[in-house]
Amino acid sequence: MNDLAIEPIIRQVTAILGEAQAQARTGRTRPDLSQLxxxxxxxxxxxxxxxxxxxxxxxxxxxxxxxxxxxxSVCVNSAFVPLAxxxxxETPTLVASVVGFPLGANLPHVKAYEARQALEQGAREIDxxxxxxxxxxxxxxAVFEDIGDVAVVCHEHDALCKVILxxxxxxxxxxxxxxxxxxxxxxxxxxxxxxxxxxxATVEAVALMRRVVGDxxxxxxxxxxxxxxxxxxxxxxGANRLGTSASVAIVSAEQGSHVSxxxxxxx
Amino acid sequence: MNDLAIEPIIRQVTAILGEAQAQARTGRTRPDLSQLxxxxxxxxxxxxxxxxxxxxxxxxxxxxxxxxxxxxSVCVNSAFVPLAxxxxxETPTLVASVVGFPLGANLPHVKAYEARQALEQGAREIDxxxxxxxxxxxxxxAVFEDIGDVAVVCHEHDALCKVILxxxxxxxxxxxxxxxxxxxxxxxxxxxxxxxxxxxATVEAVALMRRVVGDxxxxxxxxxxxxxxxxxxxxxxGANRLGTSASVAIVSAEQGSHVSxxxxxxx
Numbered sequence: 001m002n003d004l005a006i007e008p009i010i011r012q013v014t015a016i017l018g019e020a021q022a023q024a025r026t027g028r029t030r031p032d033l034s035q036l037x038x039x040x041x042x043x044x045x046x047x048x049x050x051x052x053x054x055x056x057x058x059x060x061x062x063x064x065x066x067x068x069x070x071x072x073s074v075c076v077n078s079a080f081v082p083l084a085x086x087x088x089x090e091t092p093t094l095v096a097s098v099v100g101f102p103l104g105a106n107l108p109h110v111k112a113y114e115a116r117q118a119l120e121q122g123a124r125e126i127d128x129x130x131x132x133x134x135x136x137x138x139x140x141x142a143v144f145e146d147i148g149d150v151a152v153v154c155h156e157h158d159a160l161c162k163v164i165l166x167x168x169x170x171x172x173x174x175x176x177x178x179x180x181x182x183x184x185x186x187x188x189x190x191x192x193x194x195x196x197x198x199x200x201a202t203v204e205a206v207a208l209m210r211r212v213v214g215d216x217x218x219x220x221x222x223x224x225x226x227x228x229x230x231x232x233x234x235x236x237x238g239a240n241r242l243g244t245s246a247s248v249a250i251v252s253a254e255q256g257s258h259v260s261x262x263x264x265x266x267x
Numbered sequence: 268m269n270d271l272a273i274e275p276i277i278r279q280v281t282a283i284l285g286e287a288q289a290q291a292r293t294g295r296t297r298p299d300l301s302q303l304x305x306x307x308x309x310x311x312x313x314x315x316x317x318x319x320x321x322x323x324x325x326x327x328x329x330x331x332x333x334x335x336x337x338x339x340s341v342c343v344n345s346a347f348v349p350l351a352x353x354x355x356x357e358t359p360t361l362v363a364s365v366v367g368f369p370l371g372a373n374l375p376h377v378k379a380y381e382a383r384q385a386l387e388q389g390a391r392e393i394d395x396x397x398x399x400x401x402x403x404x405x406x407x408x409a410v411f412e413d414i415g416d417v418a419v420v421c422h423e424h425d426a427l428c429k430v431i432l433x434x435x436x437x438x439x440x441x442x443x444x445x446x447x448x449x450x451x452x453x454x455x456x457x458x459x460x461x462x463x464x465x466x467x468a469t470v471e472a473v474a475l476m477r478r479v480v481g482d483x484x485x486x487x488x489x490x491x492x493x494x495x496x497x498x499x500x501x502x503x504x505g506a507n508r509l510g511t512s513a514s515v516a517i518v519s520a521e522q523g524s525h526v527s528x529x530x531x532x533x534x
Contacts, residue, residue, distance in 0.1 A: 050370070050372075051370075052369070052370040052371055052372055052396070052399045052400065052433065052436065052464055053399045053400055053403055053433075053436045054372070054400045055400045055401075055403050055404035056400070056401075056404050056406070057404065058400075077370055077372030077373065078372070078373050078374040078377065079372040079373055079374055079398055079400075079401070080372065081374065082374075101370065102319070102369075102370070103317070103318075103319040103344055103368065103369070104319055105317075105319055105321070105344030105345070105346040105347065106344065106345050106346055106381060107345040107346055107348065107349075107381065107384045107385060107388065108384075109384065110345065110377075110380065110381045110384060113377065113380045113381075114373060114374065114377045114380075117374045117375075117376065117377060118374060121374065129319070131346055132319045132320045133319065133320055133321045133322045133323070133325075133346075134322075134323075134346070136320055136322050137322035137323050137324065139323070166319065166320075169319065169320045196463070197319055197320075
């Protein structure tokens with residue numbers, strides 16, 4: 001992956017989408033999202049719980065852990081945004097909601113609608129899935145507009161828009177195209193994986209994504225990150241945010257304590 | 268499962284939701300949805316393709332197969348409803364769209380919004396996923412209202428509302444509760460599975476669902492139905508609709524031809 005010539009691909013996407021981008025409404029001065037925030041590993045982690053059978057009780061536990069360990073955010077399905085916002089009020093931990101998750105193959109405006117609902121309930125970050133099949137079919141305008149719709153709604157609410165590419169289903173060329181589309185559409189982060197389809201984050205995919213977006217965007221590695229070693233490998237490769245359900249185990253391992261990986265990841 | 272005493276559970280759900288149901292807007296004379304339609308096995312099948320990386324080209328193939336074999340519907344992600352409707356115009360095959368799929372843990376109104384978009388594009392059936400975690404946490408009103416929202420939108424568009432319970436994640440008691448909620452909320456079908464979370468349709472779950480809904484609703488078995496034998500077992504147990512991606516193999520097997528299961532299920 002890492003000897004792929006990305007410049008011709010980026011130029012081609014830019015040429016195809018140039019006019020659409022000129023009309024896009026998301027132009028704003030972007031903060032530098034490539035740096036690692038200060039405050040240790042916990043402040044890089046979106047503490048995540050997305051399984052469909054999760055109950056309010058389990059979301060309460062998630063938020064409790066997030067407060068206790070100081071995770072950057074909790075990442076939940078949109079139904080649980082109101083509960084998580086209430087539980088994390090006046091803490092440094094934000095609430096992130098997934099939208100169009102985990103398949104991404106929704107009609108136009110559906111993801112933006114779900115994002116707006118979540119943002120109005122207090123979510124401060126939105127993790128949206130692209131329409132993967134549209135990218136594979138090279139309907140770049142559809143992917144671009146879908147991302148742009150959500151990015152606009154996020155920025156109206158002073159929130160960040162993260163774009164899940166599902167890299168395990170993409171070729172290296174498609175990863176480059178997806179990153180460039182997300183950047184041109186005004187999104188803030190690109191993110192590797194949902195954790196629900198085949199495969200998760202890889203060092204190769206993260207490194208390739210960083211080559212494309214440079215310091216213009218954040219990169220979130222997610223999917224299959226269950227150990228301190230894999231978390232560190234992702235950061236080394238260029239990620240500056242991690243999505244995982246094994247957050248407590250990872251941060252405990254970093255601090256040399258002995259919470260077992262099993263117990264921390266059993267919900 | 269089949270010695271479970273369902274009457275006390277049904278009475279309890281009815282008591283809890285009675286007042287909410289009295290206010291529900293979905294009251295209409297329901298057609299008899301328990302009977303098998305005429306026209307052979309193909310007319311019982313929702314020909315299904317929901318993987319996130321599916322392209323427009325593959326949806327074209329799905330619709331071509333549906334025309335050729337006379338399947339009851341194609342079942343697609345909402346992004347592909349316009350294409351499928353166009354390709355199946357003036358054929359007996361309907362277009363069904365999934366919504367809130369496959370996790371179901373969306374904020375209120377998100378599923379109804381996606382359903383409305385799909386119906387306005389010509390979908391004639393909606394397969395929605397319940398909020399499984401809310402059922403498990405016994406927030407019955409939330410599950411009921413979520414279903415009712417979608418059922419109302421469907422009926423406004425003269426379309427059917429199918430309610431996916433994800434039976435593999437539920438206890439037998441929860442399956443009974445889910446069926447009763449779907450019935451009280453005015454939905455038309457209960458459906459076993461998304462095919463994306465653990466496990467698919469079982470004979471036991473279908474039989475239990477038929478015990479609860481009697482002849483008041485249709486039952487769609489889906490998830491893991493890949494052979495003629497399993498299709499027939501589901502119908503025997505009480506299903507009157509099948510959701511599968513192996514439709515061509517199943518119908519070919521019924522007709523004694525020799526399309527291999529592998530080739531028919533390879534997309």
